[in-house]
Amino acid sequence: MDNAVNFIFAAIFAGTPLLFGTLGEMLSEKAGCLNLGVEGMMWVGAFAGFFAAFKTGSAMLSILAAFGAAALCAAIYAFLTVTLRANQNVTGLTLTTFGIGLSLVLGNMMCQTNGGAPNLSAAFTTKIAPLNLPLLSDLPVVGKPLFSLYPLTYIAIALCIAAALFYKKTRTGLSVRAVGENPAAADAAGVNVSAVKYASVILGGGICGIGGAFMSLITANGAWMPAGIVNGFGWIAVALVIFVRWKPLLAVLGALSFGVFQSMRYYIPDSVLSIPNAFYQMLPFVLTLVVLVVTSIRKSSRTGEPGAIGVNYYREER
Amino acid sequence: MKDIIHITKRPERSALSSLGLIAAALALAVVAGGVFIALMGANPFEVYATILKGAFVGSKRNPLSAIQSTVILFVPLLIVSLGLSLAFKMRFWNIGGEGQMIFGAIFATFFALNYSHLPHIVLVILMFIASIIGGGLWGLIPALFKVKWGVNETLFTLMMNYVALYTIEFLQAGPWQRTQGFASVGSFEANVRLAQVGGVHVGWILALLLTVLVAVYMSRAKQGYEIAVVGESQATARYAGMDVKKVVLRTMFISGAICGVAGMVQIAGTDYTLSTGLTGGVGFSGITVAWLAKLNPFAVAVIAALFSILEKGSKTIPVDVMSSEASRVLQGILLFVFLGAEFFRCYAIKLRLPPKKSASAAQEGEEQTDG
DSSP states (O other), rough: OOHHHHHHHHHHHHHHHHHHHHHHHHHHHHTTTTTTTTTHHHHHHHHHHHHHHHOOOOEEEEHHHHHHHHHHHHHHHHHHIIOOOOHHHHHHHHHHHHHHHHHHHHHEEEEEEESSBBOOHHHHHTTTTTTEEGGGGGTTTTHHHHHHEEHHHHHHHHHHHHHHHHHOOOHHHHHHHHHHHHHHHHTTTTOOOHHHHHHHHHHHHHHHHHHHHHIIIIITTTTTTTTTTTTTHHHHHHHHHTTTTTTTHHHHHHHHHHHHHHHHHHHHHHHTTOOOOOHHHHHHHHHHHHHHHHHHHTTTSSSSSOTTTOOOOOOOOO | TTTTTEEEOOOOOHHHEEEEEEEHHHHHHHHHHHHHHTTTTSOHHHHHHHHHHHOOOOHHHHHHTHHEEEEEEHHHHHHHHHHHHHHHHHHOOOOOHHHHHHHHHHHHHHHHHOOOOSHHHHHHHHHHHHHHHHHHHHHHHHHHHHHHHHOOHHHHHHHHHHHHHHHHHHHHHHHSSBBBBBBBOOOGGGGGGEEEEEEEHHHHHHHHHHHHHHHHHHHHHHHHHHHHHHHHHHHHHHTTOHHHHHHHHHHHHHHHHHHHHHHHHHHHIIIISSSGGGGTTTTHHHHHHHHTTTHHHHHHHHHHHHHHHHHHHHHOOOOTTTTTHHHHHHHHHHHHHHHHHHHHHEEEEOOOOOTTGGGOOOOOGGGGGGG
């Protein structure tokens, strides 16, 4: 039983940065911008969050720095693809290259000036440690996996709920979806297409950055370990957006299940299920492929994929 | 306020004007990269000099060693970029160069491990064909889904990269594991390894040959023409009586096959084993190379060389000056600038002044590129 509880906790732990990345990318894609720079933005967020935490010891500043730095990167993407109409795929991939490089170069500089890889203080680590919700966390079984999580996990879930309400219930949310679905129609209806795209991409990028910070601050145990932190999670997030069919609430479950795939191999004994490690890691991508195909086959029914995804909008070619 | 700036398509630039724009963008990228280096507390001139020296000037014992290492990076990048160019010409977003390269390598490895007793030339030809089939099939799968159900190829090929990557991990720790407890297929036997010409495996000759072949294929062959038409407009292609599905499938097979060959060349020429690091990310950087080169095979060769010089040279930057990963940042800056410059190649910005004055007071947008 204890093992099962730990397993779920581990899955949520692995799923949290994915949830940030997924939600961030989803915001961008909802406005029709397929930003393949998630991985890069997460790296940048990872460094910025760590650096701010190391220098100031403030959890708030750390998260703000991660958000801000990644949002700035997303702004480059927005400027190039929305204003200068550059190709989305190439721009996104470039952002990934750039972001990883920037994070590594700055990280190296931080280590050089510090004379070795820095560690976050114990005082800081406790600030972002799991939060036991009063009473609820004492509940048997569900107490630990549901009510004793990292504050950032709660924030991620809250953001998803907020996003779901925003897209479903508000007029502005409808406008954003219209931009992703059919920008010409949205434009004709008086929506400022560029503004919506900028806002969605930048906000989404910032959220991806927080996901990166989660990994450098928490997953890496307070030490700066550039090699292993983000390491492909950005790409899994891109996959997850498809997997949850562009639905913010489903993203919570999706991130949890991808977290399960990530941690499953440590918790399922070989005697129960013995499959090679590589297949566990392959699973998220295979499932995403399946979802991608199934949603395409059922294209006639509404699947959630924004109609104008990956396509830039030129008003004069309307 | 909003409508003061008006963007219009501009007539195609003359060759000279295009060249000027490229030169301006290049200069801007170098300056912006220099500013970045300076911000990192290093001397931009020294760092740029180190990069150039590091890419070309070898050790005393072997003066060619640096160039050889640069060429070793250049070969797979060039081959993959060529392969991707074919798909991009068709407006098929093949982001799966990594996976196709890996599957080419996997298929080739099968022969490297099991048939290493065959005569060298026979074995190499077998591996070559195997890599074509492996990479080609891996490229064909997303194309099949695309033509059958319209599955988004960008996302599909992207996901397939990781399936391929973990297939290697599976093989390393499973059926092809050499030593118990150690996830590796082991080192290839000498008979498998490609011969060297000028201190670098023969792959470089193959890469240059492929450049010419792809150029001829794209500009002279009927199939190359079909690719271009399908890329321009599928409706036009259909109207002209082309079998669009067939063109898409065939081209993606070829695109994947070329990437697969890059995988075979890498494992038999450089790595001498099958490992997850075999691509070195060229499946991704090849996308940017192909794009920068505007899908012109000869330009692809030039840009791939430039990227390789940047990457190899950056490795020689002393770690206390700057991380060698600076090459990624510089590459990113270069691409950002060129992505932006592309806009000024195709569009003109006209300033519409308030209605009192005539609209003829419009101003060419060109001057703003320098800023």
